[in-house]
Amino acid sequence: MxxxxxxxxxxxxxRWVSWPRHCSTRAGKFGAGGAGLHRLRDELxxxxxxxxxxxxLRQISILLRGQVDDLxxxxxxxxxxxxxxxxxxxxxxxxxxxxxxxxWRAPLQAGFVAIKFPLVILLTTFGTGMINGMFAPLLGLNxxxxxxxxxxxxxxxxxxxxxxxxxxxxxFLVWNSPPLTDAPANATTTHALIKLIxxxxxxxxxxxxxxxxxxxxxxxxxxxxxxxxxxxxxLAMNLFFGSQLVWILRPFIGAPWLPVQFLxxxxxxxxxYETVLRDVTQLLSP
Amino acid sequence: xxDYNHPPPLxxxxxxxxxxxxxxxxxADDPADQQPIAGFVETVESLLxxxxxxMHQLRQPGRGHAISALxxxxxxxxxxxxxVVGTFSGGTQLWAAPVKTVVGLFFAAxxxxxxxxxxxxxxxxQVRLIEVAGLLAxxxxxxxxxxxxxxxxxxVFSQSTKSEVAMGALHLGFFLVATCFGLRFxxxxxxxxxxxxxxxxxxxxxxxLVLLQMTTALRPLVGTADTxxxxxxxxxxxxxxxxxxxxxxxxxGRQALQR
Numbered sequence: 001m002x003x004x005x006x007x008x009x010x011x012x013x014x015r016w017v018s019w020p021r022h023c024s025t026r027a028g029k030f031g032a033g034g035a036g037l038h039r040l041r042d043e044l045x046x047x048x049x050x051x052x053x054x055x056x057l058r059q060i061s062i063l064l065r066g067q068v069d070d071l072x073x074x075x076x077x078x079x080x081x082x083x084x085x086x087x088x089x090x091x092x093x094x095x096x097x098x099x100x101x102x103x104w105r106a107p108l109q110a111g112f113v114a115i116k117f118p119l120v121i122l123l124t125t126f127g128t129g130m131i132n133g134m135f136a137p138l139l140g141l142n143x144x145x146x147x148x149x150x151x152x153x154x155x156x157x158x159x160x161x162x163x164x165x166x167x168x169x170x171x172f173l174v175w176n177s178p179p180l181t182d183a184p185a186n187a188t189t190t191h192a193l194i195k196l197i198x199x200x201x202x203x204x205x206x207x208x209x210x211x212x213x214x215x216x217x218x219x220x221x222x223x224x225x226x227x228x229x230x231x232x233x234x235l236a237m238n239l240f241f242g243s244q245l246v247w248i249l250r251p252f253i254g255a256p257w258l259p260v261q262f263l264x265x266x267x268x269x270x271x272x273y274e275t276v277l278r279d280v281t282q283l284l285s286p
Numbered sequence: 287x288x289d290y291n292h293p294p295p296l297x298x299x300x301x302x303x304x305x306x307x308x309x310x311x312x313x314a315d316d317p318a319d320q321q322p323i324a325g326f327v328e329t330v331e332s333l334l335x336x337x338x339x340x341m342h343q344l345r346q347p348g349r350g351h352a353i354s355a356l357x358x359x360x361x362x363x364x365x366x367x368x369x370v371v372g373t374f375s376g377g378t379q380l381w382a383a384p385v386k387t388v389v390g391l392f393f394a395a396x397x398x399x400x401x402x403x404x405x406x407x408x409x410x411x412q413v414r415l416i417e418v419a420g421l422l423a424x425x426x427x428x429x430x431x432x433x434x435x436x437x438x439x440x441x442v443f444s445q446s447t448k449s450e451v452a453m454g455a456l457h458l459g460f461f462l463v464a465t466c467f468g469l470r471f472x473x474x475x476x477x478x479x480x481x482x483x484x485x486x487x488x489x490x491x492x493x494x495l496v497l498l499q500m501t502t503a504l505r506p507l508v509g510t511a512d513t514x515x516x517x518x519x520x521x522x523x524x525x526x527x528x529x530x531x532x533x534x535x536x537x538x539g540r541q542a543l544q545r
Contacts (some may be wrong), residue, residue, distance in 0.1 A: 113382050127442065131435035137335040138467055241439045268446045 001192050059085060063158050066212035068219040071154060075220070076145045083150070086157040091118045093157075098252070104190065105180065105254035112262045116249045120154050124242040125149065128234075135233040140226035141217060151216060153232060159202075159209035161248040166201045173197060181258055186242025187256040197255055210235065247272035306498040329355050333428050335469055341478045344420035345349065353416070363430035364388045370437045374444040374453050375510045383507055390500035391430070395422050398493045405489050411481030421475040425468040432440055432464035450509040451531050458501070465494060502527040 059082060062070050074082060095211035098117030102109035132152060133145030143151065177190045210231065246252070248267050254260060319338045323329055332340045333356075343352040368384030375383075405419045432435065441457050469490055476482050501507060502524040505516055522530075 127438045130438065131432070132336055134432055134435045138470075142335060237439070241442070244439075244443060244446065248442070269448065271443055271447045271452060273451075274447065274449055275453050 026053065051099050056085075060157075060161055061105060063154060063212070064161060066158075066215050068216050071212075071216045072219055074154070075143070075216075078146065078150075080267045083096055083153065086153050086182075087122075089157045089158040089164070090121050090153075093160030093162075093167075094118045094121055096167040097160075097163035097201070099192065099251055100167045100174060103171060104174040104194055105251075105256070106260045109251070109254045109260045112260070113252050116262075117254065119161075120242060120245045120249060121160065123245055124238055125152055125156060127245075128152075128237045128241050131237055132234050134229050135237070139229040139233055140223070141221045143220070148234075151213060152238070153217070155209040155213040158212050159205040162205035162208055163201065166205070170194075170201065171196065184256070191253060191256055198253065243272045247275070289418055292401045298492065319377075323352065326355070326359065329427075330431055331358060333359075333389045333424065333431060333445040335473075337424075337474060338478065340423075340424060340492045344417060344475070345479075345502075349416060349420055353420045353423045356420070356427040360391065360423065360430045361388055363427070363434045364391055367433040367437055370441045370444065371457060371507055374450075374508055375506075377510070378514070379506070379510065386504040390492075390497070390504050391426055392470060394493065394500050395426055398489070398496055401492065402483065402489055405483035405485050406476070406481060409482055409484040409486075411476075411479065411483065413476075413479050413481055416480065421472050424475060427524070429461075429464045429468035429472050432467055433460060436460040436464070451534075453508045454501075454528075454531065461497075462494075465497065469493075487512050 030081055051156050063086075094117045095114040098113035098115075099110040101117075102111075102113030129145065129149045129152070133143070133148040136143040136148045174194065177194065178186045180187050180190075213228060213234075218224055221227040221230065247270075248263075250264055251258065251261065252266070258264075316338070319336065319342050320341060323332050323339065325344055329340070329352075332343075340352070340356075341359050343349065364387045367383040368387030369380065371387065372379040372381070374384030399415075399419060399422055402422065405411075406413050406418055420509075440456060440460060444453055447453060450496075473486065476486070500531070502522060503516070505527065
């Protein structure tokens, strides 16, 4: 059996490849050098490659389940089709969620946010790609720049798929919410409610995606501590940079008392952290 | 019977990038550590993934080339990051900030090198000055390479704020993170040389303080001033300078934001 695993490598772990029933018996019968064993290996590798080289949607379920053996093999080998699929999941999933989020303010705002939300994710991935790629080997995980970027992209694809799944629920909620033309007090309350629900859904998607990423990193690093260090460093950079991008690309839901815009006129004035600091100072000042 | 449907466990070594092993801890006699390093990209790769390989090069007779490569890399990366620092104010700072970043880093390293060598000797080490210089060059190279990694993030922030304090704090944060990794490289280098300088933590403190003072001695790095460098009557300790910056009124953009 050990010979079988060494010959076929990680492809055997792919759970979407139908594992032959009584495989142990078959492997034992064929022996190490049997022609049947080679046939079996070729058959399995063929199945793996045929799915890997296409935009097979079953790969999304592998991502969501966080099947670390499969995800490890994905990291090891560059597959443009797979990367394209993950980018598509990000654009569609987060785009749909963004559209649902902005729909309450105006249809135009929904369109704007459908563009801006995926943009935040992609710009965060590319903006922090270099430093994340440097952090991984320095913190004990020997991944290349591309492998680091692929791992981060996978986690964002998971989060986007979850958000995309939540988007009909959010859209339903928005549809049932009092319209903007209502009394100003009602509009403010609705705005706050949509903001809160959006944050909760995004937080859930983020936690789920990072748990999957953590399992993958733990498998790759071999130690829990190295995986934790790398995950924390990546999370810190992505959150730090992502928050600023969200600040620049605001509005997302759109305050009821402000016009619908793609970017605010003062988008490049101030930063997210200055604003938070100012708010905290105002709260604490007598 | 249902157990037959589960695939057997797999050996982790089948992955090409052997993730089971931390990057910085290959076996001491790993032949890969003795491979010569050629080219800029390979030097960066070695610095990040195979520091032992780089340290091995620094102990070989042709170590001058390796040190030159590290210093060249440090200059180039410091220029790139300095340019990003300069984009906050634009104008003269586009060339002044990169030059000041390079000068500040190298001047700090130059004035701290003798003390590092003395500390190493006090610890009973047989290490040579050129080997210590090589490790310090590695520290500078790793520090600046990491700063380049932070550069896209720093650039986005520099385009979206007018607060010199906020930008200064951001650059300082990135600089401190990069310095920590650089110092870790230095420490592992000394471990590789089977020595640990007496009072290395004291030297580390001194080095960081010198670097921080450089940010004040070469001001303005972030923001603008009438002169390229402070006059003789404007000399001050970095903590004084920082506290004065914090007490300054908010810039127009920030005031507008507050309104």
